[in-house]
Amino acid sequence: MKFKVPARGAAQMLWLAFLMHQGCAGEEGTSVESPRGRLVVSEFLYRSGVDTLEWIELRNDGDGAARLAGVKISGAGYQFADSTRDLPSGKRILVVNSPELFAARHPGVPIFDRFSGRLSDEGERLALMGSDEPGFVVSWSRKEPWPQAAARMGFSMVWLGGDPASPGSWASSARWGGEPGGPETKGSDPGIFLSEVRPIDPSGKGFVELGSLAAQPVDVSGWVLFDPKNPQDSLVLPAGTTVPARGAVVFAQTPSGAQSPWGKLHPEAEGGTLVLAAKGTDGAANGVAHAISWEAIPAGASMVRADSWGTGLQVDPTPGRLDSLVSPPPVHLAEVCYNLSSGEEFVELVNDLETPLALGNATDSTMSWKLEGLGLRFASTDTLPARGRMLLIAAVHSDEPTFRAAHKVPTGVLIRTFPGRLDDAGERLQLGHPLLPVTNSAGKLEWKSRVVDQASWLPGFPWPLSANGGGHCLERIDPRIPGDSPRAWRAASPTPGA
Numbered sequence: 001m002k003f004k005v006p007a008r009g010a011a012q013m014l015w016l017a018f019l020m021h022q023g024c025a026g027e028e029g030t031s032v033e034s035p036r037g038r039l040v041v042s043e044f045l046y047r048s049g050v051d052t053l054e055w056i057e058l059r060n061d062g063d064g065a066a067r068l069a070g071v072k073i074s075g076a077g078y079q080f081a082d083s084t085r086d087l088p089s090g091k092r093i094l095v096v097n098s099p100e101l102f103a104a105r106h107p108g109v110p111i112f113d114r115f116s117g118r119l120s121d122e123g124e125r126l127a128l129m130g131s132d133e134p135g136f137v138v139s140w141s142r143k144e145p146w147p148q149a150a151a152r153m154g155f156s157m158v159w160l161g162g163d164p165a166s167p168g169s170w171a172s173s174a175r176w177g178g179e180p181g182g183p184e185t186k187g188s189d190p191g192i193f194l195s196e197v198r199p200i201d202p203s204g205k206g207f208v209e210l211g212s213l214a215a216q217p218v219d220v221s222g223w224v225l226f227d228p229k230n231p232q233d234s235l236v237l238p239a240g241t242t243v244p245a246r247g248a249v250v251f252a253q254t255p256s257g258a259q260s261p262w263g264k265l266h267p268e269a270e271g272g273t274l275v276l277a278a279k280g281t282d283g284a285a286n287g288v289a290h291a292i293s294w295e296a297i298p299a300g301a302s303m304v305r306a307d308s309w310g311t312g313l314q315v316d317p318t319p320g321r322l323d324s325l326v327s328p329p330p331v332h333l334a335e336v337c338y339n340l341s342s343g344e345e346f347v348e349l350v351n352d353l354e355t356p357l358a359l360g361n362a363t364d365s366t367m368s369w370k371l372e373g374l375g376l377r378f379a380s381t382d383t384l385p386a387r388g389r390m391l392l393i394a395a396v397h398s399d400e401p402t403f404r405a406a407h408k409v410p411t412g413v414l415i416r417t418f419p420g421r422l423d424d425a426g427e428r429l430q431l432g433h434p435l436l437p438v439t440n441s442a443g444k445l446e447w448k449s450r451v452v453d454q455a456s457w458l459p460g461f462p463w464p465l466s467a468n469g470g471g472h473c474l475e476r477i478d479p480r481i482p483g484d485s486p487r488a489w490r491a492a493s494p495t496p497g498a
Contacts, residue, residue, distance in 0.1 A: 035089070037066025039131045041138065042092065042159050043184050046119035048177070049154030053105060054119050055096040057180050058128075060087045067132050068093070075126040077117030094180055102180075109181040123151075125425065138164040139425045139458075145309045147172040148289040149187065152228050152275055155287045158184040163460035165426070172287040174280075187278065187287030190218045192243055194276050194292040198302035198317045199269035206253035208267065208274065211322045212243040213308060220249075224277045224285075227265060235265045250319045270448060271295045296448030301327075310485025325480040328352060331359075331384065332479035333429060333455040337494050338422035339469045344403065345394040345422050346496055347374070347429065347455075351384035352479065358383045361434070373429035374418045382416065390414040391496050394421055409497035424468065426458040428484065456484040464491035 042059035056076060060066040065086035072079040078095055087093055093112045096102040102111060119126070123141035138159075142151035149155040149172035156178025162169040171186035173179055195211030208225065212218055220241050226234035235251070243249045267274060273293040280286035292311060294303040302317035304326050312326030335348040351357050359378035361367035370377040374392065384390055393403050395417035404415060430451045455476075459468040463486045466472040475492035482488060 035064030036062050036132065037064050037087065037089065038062030038133050039066040039068070039071065039087065039128055040136050040159060041126065041128065041164070043156050043173070043178055043180060044119070044126070045150075045154075045156040045178050045180075046140075047121045047142075047151065047154065049152075051101055053096070053098055053101040055094055055102060055178075055180055056115070056126075057092055057094050058087070059092045060089050062133070063089055065089065071131050072129040073115070073126070074129055075117070075119060075124050076115045078113075078115035092181060105177055106180055136164055137425070138170070140167070140170070143293070143428075144291055146170065147287075148275060148291045149173075149277070149285070149287045152291065153277060153285060153289055155187075155285075156180075156184075158186050160186065165458055166460040166462070167458070168462065169460075172289070174287045176285060176287075188280075189288045190214050190278070192218055192220060192223075192276070192278070193290040193305060193308055194274055195248055195322055196302050196304045196314070196317065196319065197267050197274060197292055197294065197297075198319070199267045199272075199297055200253050201269070201299070204253050205317075206267065207302075207317075207319050208251045209248050209319055210243050210251075210276065211248045211305070212246055214243075214245055216245050218243050220278075222279045222283065224279070225251075225265060226275055226277070227267075228273055228275055228291075233265050246322070248320055248322055252319070269297050269299070296450040298450075306482050307485055307487055310482030310488060312480075312482040325478070326482055328479050329431075329453040331357060331431060332453045332476060333431060333483055334389070334476045334479075335473055335492075335495065336422070336429070336455050336457065336489075337467075337473035337496075338427070338457065339424045339459075339467070340473070340494065341469070341471060343397045344406075344494075345397060346403075346494075347371075347392045347418075347422075348496060349384065349390045349392070349431070350479075351386065351388050353386060355386050356383050356388075367434045369434060370432045371418075371429060372432060373427050374422075375420065376416075376418045379416075382414070384414070385412065388412065388414070389497055390416065392416050392418050395419055396421060403496075407494075407496045413497035424459060426456070428454060428456040430454045453479070454483045455489075457486075457489070462486040464489060466491040 038061040040059055040061050042057050044056040065088055067086050068080045068084040069082050095113050095115045096111055097115055099111050125139040127135050127137040129135055140146050145167040150157045154176055155172040158171050158173050160169050174185040174187045191213035193211055196209035198206050200206035220237050221239045223237045224234050275289055275291045277285050278288035302314045304314040304323045305311050306323050306326050315327040330353050331351055334350040337346050359369040360380040360382040362380040368378045400415045431453045432449055433452045434449050457463045467474045472491035473494050474489040477490055
């Protein structure tokens, strides 16, 4: 049986239904939201390696249209015009610095506009400002753990999702030059890395070690080991070269220091960088590369990667054995507070020696120790007591008497101020020793400066999250774990001088 509702009754019923819906929405606290856009940087090229081409691809990952009008891409110096139409869901848009170079490299891929700025080869802060969603921000670096094929070999940076501030959220593209305008792919990383380097010397004990994080052996035949300053002097790993599961393979220097097996590739004690580039099944570079860099290495020592990120000095080299710890430095960075609600930023140094350590040079200030990142060179009178501590506090927040009284810092703990501020977006502090004896490849003794210890952080995972505005500081777990590894730090309440 069908019932016919009078016109007036139908209108009343519709009005009643509307009121009931409004009442329910108020009581339950729910509402129907319109689809929203989500603008992200999906891929960008900042160093082509062969020309000046740079480009940035934006993608809308939201369910609705993403606003482009007025959005600024900091770092590139570009801003969309107020008349720019919204970007539909799932669509991409490209801005490039050279339409001519881009068209030659990627024919047929549409370009939206040109930007006149330049992205730094060393890394910088790239951010979307003024979009409907909270700004997408990435502060990348050409140093590991950021993708090395993008930094040194002309591959693009591909966002994998997750926190854009974390290097783990990015990878190099699988194809050289990137894949703008379409789905992005990343290179397949089997877990092989440069794990230890001992420079060549007249005794012939130098070596380069490759380590593996993989659970099965990995064939690295045809992979290339090169110095980015002299890429023509490279070593192609011979056929049959296999790195055992969670093990290592060593390429040793011959006693003569001549051609076999390194060819012209000679890591120097004075400092350098080596890059290991993987190859895919087709024999071409596949966007996976790892690097290890060092400053001066004292005679007989080596540079070790103690995990997939952190590097440190090994006084007694360990060829053929992967290391999780390095030789403890004489002085280490023990605590870093960079984003406290109180604003009182500080860095704590600890002398691990049983004797006092002079950080300053009374006759030549250029020979004093320094802390890069803070722009601080220690004064001639700065001497760390045996097993003593020093606090470096931000002068913009406090002074020595106020800080000492507020935190009850013992009188035996030195306090010095530094100019400026620590960077909440991530930074690397490097404690530099001015003079160390180094034997070069010719057997000649030279005096070089080198990094003794370092501390680095980013605001996102895998670094401790609560150290970024959550009331905690970065506290060193063990000075034998390199300070540029997130494994070296935990979040803890501030304890200056304790």
